[in-house]
Amino acid sequence: MDKKVAFIGAGSMAEAVISGIVHAEILQNEQIVVTNRNNKERIDRLERRYQIQSIQDKEKVAVDADIVVLATKPYDLEPAVQSIKEYLNPNQLIISVIAGISTDDITALIGNQSPVIRAMPNTSASIGYSATALSAGKYAGEEHVVEAKALFDTIGTTAIVAEDDMHTVTGISGSGPAYMYYFVEAMEKAAVEAGLDKKTAMELIAQTVVGAGEMLKQSGETAASLREKVTSPGGTTQAGLEALAAGGFQETVQECVKNARKRSVELGEKN
Numbered sequence: 478m479d480k481k482v483a484f485i486g487a488g489s490m491a492e493a494v495i496s497g498i499v500h501a502e503i504l505q506n507e508q509i510v511v512t513n514r515n516n517k518e519r520i521d522r523l524e525r526r527y528q529i530q531s532i533q534d535k536e537k538v539a540v541d542a543d544i545v546v547l548a549t550k551p552y553d554l555e556p557a558v559q560s561i562k563e564y565l566n567p568n569q570l571i572i573s574v575i576a577g578i579s580t581d582d583i584t585a586l587i588g589n590q591s592p593v594i595r596a597m598p599n600t601s602a603s604i605g606y607s608a609t610a611l612s613a614g615k616y617a618g619e620e621h622v623v624e625a626k627a628l629f630d631t632i633g634t635t636a637i638v639a640e641d642d643m644h645t646v647t648g649i650s651g652s653g654p655a656y657m658y659y660f661v662e663a664m665e666k667a668a669v670e671a672g673l674d675k676k677t678a679m680e681l682i683a684q685t686v687v688g689a690g691e692m693l694k695q696s697g698e699t700a701a702s703l704r705e706k707v708t709s710p711g712g713t714t715q716a717g718l719e720a721l722a723a724g725g726f727q728e729t730v731q732e733c734v735k736n737a738r739k740r741s742v743e744l745g746e747k748n
Contacts, residue, residue: 483538486548487513487520496603497632499527512538539564547573551744558586577744580614592617594625597651607633608650612640648737
């Protein structure tokens with residue numbers, strides 16, 4: 478890809494995407510530029526770690542970029558855009574990875590008809606395993622969606638969704654890795670309490686998570702069908718699942734996703 482990409486914001490999500498792109502080698506390192514509001518130490522660290530450019534000069538960052546990735550915290554978006562909007566032009570593709578902020582809101586902040594794509598990757602982008610959803614703003618055409626998809630395909634899988642569904646996406650794949658880690662924490666604790674050493678427990682649990690994910694992707698079967706195949710009547714798996722059901726596991730997970738979605742909506746309404 479012969480494009481220059483500028484990241485406005487240098488938090489964990491920006492780093493995850495940068496890391497994935499660098500490792501995928503879709504861009505030369507010098508084609509990636511990062512800046513943020515005032516944390517020079519942070520962007521200097523990213524420059525050293527990924528051999529990219531870090532620039533505090535907002536004008537240079539914005540003017541030279543073909544693609545501008547907005548990766549700030551939601552409450553930092555407006556001042557960040559205000560600092561670069563006079564240097565933006567409608568030929569640049571704007572990609573936002575900010576939870577809860579609509580493409581219409583971003584277009585209004587920018588003040589021109591730049592194509593805007595909203596992306597929701599997750600932190601697994603850093604190792605090329607992100608699940609990313611994309612939705613297009615009113616000035617974004619098919620060619621812009623294709624360009625954004627090519628970029629995010631380098632860090633995992635992508636899906637094109639209606640923007641109305643992005644709050645739900647945030648609640649599942651955006652925040653989803655944290656739910657998985659929380660579940661793994663509980664399994665690890667149970668294993669260690671039962672006498673298994675921590676290293677062995679983590680190796681087994683991590684591979685179990687990876688294997689289950691690959692089965693979901695490759696088998697073409699539903700999660701319910703795969704669960705039933707593992708569950709023998711009266712067996713150990715059934716005993717474990719009964720404990721989860723008694724604790725309201727499915728209802729708790731559903732509430733978890735609803736809460737994350739609700740927070741995404743709230744973040745959008747505040748901006």
